[in-house]
């Protein structure tokens with residue numbers, strides 16, 4: 001795995017989680033009770049990918065190691081955060097939408 005792929009992934013994650021803050025805005029709009037824990041998981045993903053990106057740029061680790069580490073990070077993210085935390089947030093927002101409809105949804 002070359003560092004360009006890791007850079008592209010990293011840039012996507014930074015834009016999605018740190019710059020657009022789409023999820024954060026949604027959670028704040030609905031006063032999601034677990035927002036701080038949720039955002040901490042976003043920050044941890046960026047920190048882990050930052051370390052991976054720096055490792056790739058330094059050329060210390062080989063492509064096989066970087067590939068496994070990338071897959072592990074993404075698998076953890078999909079199975080841990082997206083499948084659990086994001087799903088929980090989604091259900092909360094759907095339930096809140098029925099209780100307190102927002103005009104711009």
Ligand SMILES: [Fe+2]
Nearest residue numbers: 023038085086
């Ligand atoms: Fe999330």
